[in-house]
Amino acid sequence: MGGTRQQILAMMIEKGDGYVSGEEISRKLGLSRTAVWKHIEELRREGYQIEARQRSGYRLVFRPDRILQEEIACHLSTRSFGRVLRTLKTVDSTQKVAHQWAREGAPEGAAVIAEEQTAGRGRLGRSWHSPPGSGIWMSLILRPPIPIARAPQLTLMASVGIARALIDMTHLPVRIKWPNDLLIRDKKVCGILTELRGEQDRVHYAVLGAGINVNIDGEAWPPDLKGKVTSLSAEAGRAFRRSPLIAAMLKELEAIYEKYLEQGFSAVHKEWERLSGILGRPVKVRNASGEVSGIARGLNGDGALLLDTEEGLIPIYSAEIIEGCQSRSF
Amino acid sequence: MGGTRQQILAMMIEKGDGYVSGEEISRKLGLSRTAVWKHIEELRREGYQIEARQRSGYRLVFRPDRILQEEIACHLSTRSFGRVLRTLKTVDSTQKVAHQWAREGAPEGAAVIAEEQTAGRGRLGRSWHSPPGSGIWMSLILRPPIPIARAPQLTLMASVGIARALIDMTHLPVRIKWPNDLLIRDKKVCGILTELRGEQDRVHYAVLGAGINVNIDGEAWPPDLKGKVTSLSAEAGRAFRRSPLIAAMLKELEAIYEKYLEQGFSAVHKEWERLSGILGRPVKVRNASGEVSGIARGLNGDGALLLDTEEGLIPIYSAEIIEGCQSRSF
Numbered sequence: 122m123g124g125t126r127q128q129i130l131a132m133m134i135e136k137g138d139g140y141v142s143g144e145e146i147s148r149k150l151g152l153s154r155t156a157v158w159k160h161i162e163e164l165r166r167e168g169y170q171i172e173a174r175q176r177s178g179y180r181l182v183f184r185p186d187r188i189l190q191e192e193i194a195c196h197l198s199t200r201s202f203g204r205v206l207r208t209l210k211t212v213d214s215t216q217k218v219a220h221q222w223a224r225e226g227a228p229e230g231a232a233v234i235a236e237e238q239t240a241g242r243g244r245l246g247r248s249w250h251s252p253p254g255s256g257i258w259m260s261l262i263l264r265p266p267i268p269i270a271r272a273p274q275l276t277l278m279a280s281v282g283i284a285r286a287l288i289d290m291t292h293l294p295v296r297i298k299w300p301n302d303l304l305i306r307d308k309k310v311c312g313i314l315t316e317l318r319g320e321q322d323r324v325h326y327a328v329l330g331a332g333i334n335v336n337i338d339g340e341a342w343p344p345d346l347k348g349k350v351t352s353l354s355a356e357a358g359r360a361f362r363r364s365p366l367i368a369a370m371l372k373e374l375e376a377i378y379e380k381y382l383e384q385g386f387s388a389v390h391k392e393w394e395r396l397s398g399i400l401g402r403p404v405k406v407r408n409a410s411g412e413v414s415g416i417a418r419g420l421n422g423d424g425a426l427l428l429d430t431e432e433g434l435i436p437i438y439s440a441e442i443i444e445g446c447q448s449r450s451f
Numbered sequence: 452m453g454g455t456r457q458q459i460l461a462m463m464i465e466k467g468d469g470y471v472s473g474e475e476i477s478r479k480l481g482l483s484r485t486a487v488w489k490h491i492e493e494l495r496r497e498g499y500q501i502e503a504r505q506r507s508g509y510r511l512v513f514r515p516d517r518i519l520q521e522e523i524a525c526h527l528s529t530r531s532f533g534r535v536l537r538t539l540k541t542v543d544s545t546q547k548v549a550h551q552w553a554r555e556g557a558p559e560g561a562a563v564i565a566e567e568q569t570a571g572r573g574r575l576g577r578s579w580h581s582p583p584g585s586g587i588w589m590s591l592i593l594r595p596p597i598p599i600a601r602a603p604q605l606t607l608m609a610s611v612g613i614a615r616a617l618i619d620m621t622h623l624p625v626r627i628k629w630p631n632d633l634l635i636r637d638k639k640v641c642g643i644l645t646e647l648r649g650e651q652d653r654v655h656y657a658v659l660g661a662g663i664n665v666n667i668d669g670e671a672w673p674p675d676l677k678g679k680v681t682s683l684s685a686e687a688g689r690a691f692r693r694s695p696l697i698a699a700m701l702k703e704l705e706a707i708y709e710k711y712l713e714q715g716f717s718a719v720h721k722e723w724e725r726l727s728g729i730l731g732r733p734v735k736v737r738n739a740s741g742e743v744s745g746i747a748r749g750l751n752g753d754g755a756l757l758l759d760t761e762e763g764l765i766p767i768y769s770a771e772i773i774e775g776c777q778s779r780s781f
Contacts, residue, residue: 220648244650266739268769270600273651300651316655318550320574320646321603321630322769409596439598439652 125150126160127191133171133181134195142178186254186336186362188236196368201230202261202375203368209235211253214242216316216330219260223318223326229264230375234367241332244301244314245441249332250346257333257363261374264326265382269319272327273438274424276301276315278381278389279329282374283311284396287333290369293356296398299417299426299442304398308351310334331370336360386424394419404428404445406437413437417445455480456490457521463501463511464525472508516584516666516692518566526698531560532591532708533701539565541583544572546646546660549590553648553656559594560705564697571662574631574644575771579662580676587663587693591704594656595712599649602657603768604754606631606645608711608719609659612704613641614726617663620699623686626728628772629747629756634728638681640664661700666690716754724749734758734775736767743767747775 128150132141146157161171161179168185184192188208197203205228212218212235219233237253251258265275280297287295287303287310295311298304303311310333317327334352342350354360380388394400399417406413406428413435415428425436458480462471476487491501491509498515514522518538527533535558542548542565549563567583581588593605610627617625617633617640625641628634633641640663647657664682672680684690710718724730729747736743736758743765745758755766 245653269602269647270768272599276651314650316648316650317599318646318648320644321606323575325646438600 125152126163127194129157129160130164130169130181130191131195133179134184136180138180140174140177140180145178186360186364188234188257188363188367192364193234193367196365197371198368199230199371199375201228202378203230203232203371205231207231207233209233211235211237211239213240214238215258215260216242216314216328219262219328219330220316220318223262223328227262229262231262232259232371234259242314242330243312243332249312249314250343250350251332252337252341255337255341255352256335257331257367257370259331259333259367259370261329261331261371262326263329263378265324265378267324268322269317269324271386271423272315272317272319272324273300274381274386274389275317275327275329276313277386277393277420277424278377279313279315279331279374281389281392281396282377283313283331283333283370285377285392286366286369286373287311287353289373290366291353291357291361293353295396297393297396298398300439305351305353305356307398308349310351310353310356329374333366333370335363335366386422389424390420390422399442399445402445404442406440407443408437408440412443413440414444455482456493457524459487459490460494460499460511460521461525463509464514466510468510470504470507470510475508516690516694518564518587518693518697522694523564523697526695527701528698529560529701529705531558532705533560533562533698535561537561537563539563541565541567541569543570544568545588545590546572546644546658549592549658549660550646550648553592553658557592559592561592562589562701564589572644572660573642573662579642579644580673580680581662582667582671585667585671585682586665587661587697587700589661589663589697589700591659591661591701592656593659593708595654595708597654598652599647599654601716601753602645602647602649602654603630604711604716604719605647605657605659606643607716607723607750607754608707609643609645609661609704611719611722611726612707613643613661613663613700615707615722616696616699616703617641617683619703620696621683621687621691623683625726627723627726628728630769635681635683635686637728639679640681640683640686659704663696663700665693665696716752719754720750720752729772729775732775734772736770737773738767738770742773743770744774 143157147154170183172180172182190208215233215235235258238251238258241249241251243249284295293305296304301313302309312332314330318325336354337352339355404417415430418427418429421436425438428435473487477484500513502510502512520538545563545565565588568581568588571579571581573579614625623635626634631643632639642662644660648655666684667682669685734747745760748757748759751766755768758765
């Protein structure tokens with residue numbers, strides 16, 4: 122959709138249930154009445170229901186819940202995040218597209234969002250179920266001036282930003298599961314994947330991927346995921362429009378990212394612990410060195426998970442929680 | 452150059468100053484005498500001087516110091532490093548080619564080596580002077596199963612491997628300057644650049660780049676580099692063939708990489724300190740947090756440089772030495 126069509130859509134959205142006259146559109150945008158009509162037809166093909174009434178003009182009757190730049194732009198209040206945006210109907214992986222774009226010079230805050238991923242990526246090479254029209258599959262390009270050793274902090278930072286936005290927009294009890302998931306009542310609603318390219322002591326760029334299950338019916342999950350995953354709609358008992366959610370996420374991500382760059386990880390630390398669903402709980406983690414059990418106590422200054430074990434407090438830099446999060450409610 | 456031509460070249464190299472009969476070549480490789488002759492002509496076009504004598508056969512009179520798979524393969528004794536190899540006459544950056552190749556699935560140990568780079572990359576986005584025919588500009592693809600926080604150790608590991616190979620082949624006093632240079636008598640002879648792509652807790656692939664000044668005349672440097680850089684030939688007073696050097700580097704890199712994966716950074720630590728040119732010397736380092744002065748004491752278990760300062764021993768994870776290495780001889 123081009124800039125003119127976006128402006129026409131924005132004018133109709135602004136009027137709410139009221140009419141925008143064709144004459145006003147054509148005057149403000151310098152278009153002929155026929156050109157206005159052609160744009161309206163194009164919007165209808167995109168799924169918008171637009172009533173046209175003689176002498177009153179055009180009125181938006183129904184806006185489809187579609188991932189479109191125009192819809193997102195209507196809600197966006199960021200400085201740079203999402204201001205440069207690619208929205209796609211279907212893509213193999215938004216991460217892959219964002220990597221390519223970052224290599225070609227995409228600015229910080231550029232985002233790729235798709236209606237559907239045919240080969241969505243999760244952590245550690247796993248696939249990510251991302252059916253069409255029902256989630257937010259987004260990749261955000263960052264260029265933080267940090268050494269790569271600090272890059273895992275970006276995932277923790279993003280967890281806080283996205284959790285804040287989801288809580289604000291849905292009032293659901295979203296909690297963070299270390300290191301990269303968001304849960305509602307112990308079921309996964311969002312996964313975060315931070316990928317990056319860098320050299321020994323600096324990140325060239327990072328691609329922050331987030332997959333959020335928005336409007337997915339409890340029955341719609343593949344058998345292996347059932348009982349482990351959920352969606353915002355399943356938990357709230359109502360559907361959510363995705364564009365305001367995306368705009369809210371970008372807003373919170375931008376805010377916490379700017380704080381993180383100014384103040385370092387301390388800007389994330391306390392709020393992460395407040396939103397964490399595992400502190401004080403017994404967990405078992407597994408990584409390349411083996412398994413460790415203990416009580417999750419918090420994060421250290423670097424972002425490692427502190428486990429209270431029989432041998433004392435151990436910082437876990439990289440691992441997976443294999444027990445302790447699916448067992449009971451928060 | 453194809454596999455057949457490589458075999459013909461290898462047969463001639465094996466004979467040293469002796470002759471290989473055309474009949475022997477055609478029998479062993481199942482070629483017509485005309486086909487053998489065509490391959491010989493092709494080798495001559497590549498710069499090889501080949502004497503052809505009736506009844507005796509072919510004899511290699513002069514081998515150009517060229518970066519060719521055949522030349523490198525003759526010397527290679529690795530298990531996997533350099534076994535998959537791309538040699539290029541000219542390229543913008545071997546790092547760039549290797550990244551692309553790694554994304555397409557190049558195996559661990561695959562290497563890209565060029566005669567010339569038109570846009571060679573150094574650390575922190577700097578350019579790297581890499582004139583044609585006079586150096587080794589190489590990028591090696593690694594797929595280490597380590598978290599990205601440990602990736603800076605790859606540079607330290609590579610420093611040891613390359614220093615070993617250069618000392619072994621040239622007997623020159625090569626020393627390591629933390630974090631990523633090799634020096635001879637306080638002048639830079641080699642720079643190492645480790646770039647990687649990964650996610651929060653694992654490296655997808657790393658591209659280990661090394662630029663080695665082999666046969667560069669002291670007068671040939673651009674004015675801004677004069678006095679700061681040197682080459683193996685300038686220090687030894689003689690030229691070096693690059694293919695045996697490349698094979699030796701790949702051999703030492705493979706050996707130390709395998710030890711590193713088995714034993715962790717302790718496999719690198721002591722030898723790094725032994726080869727270091729800065730331990731016990733006063734240095735000043737600069738990074739994003741500012742400048743620190745102290746006596747370089749060694750590395751900690753993670754690979755950070757330990758500086759003995761007025762406030763005690765400080766680990767430096769990422770910085771640049773701005774004073775203390777160009778000041779006096781080792």
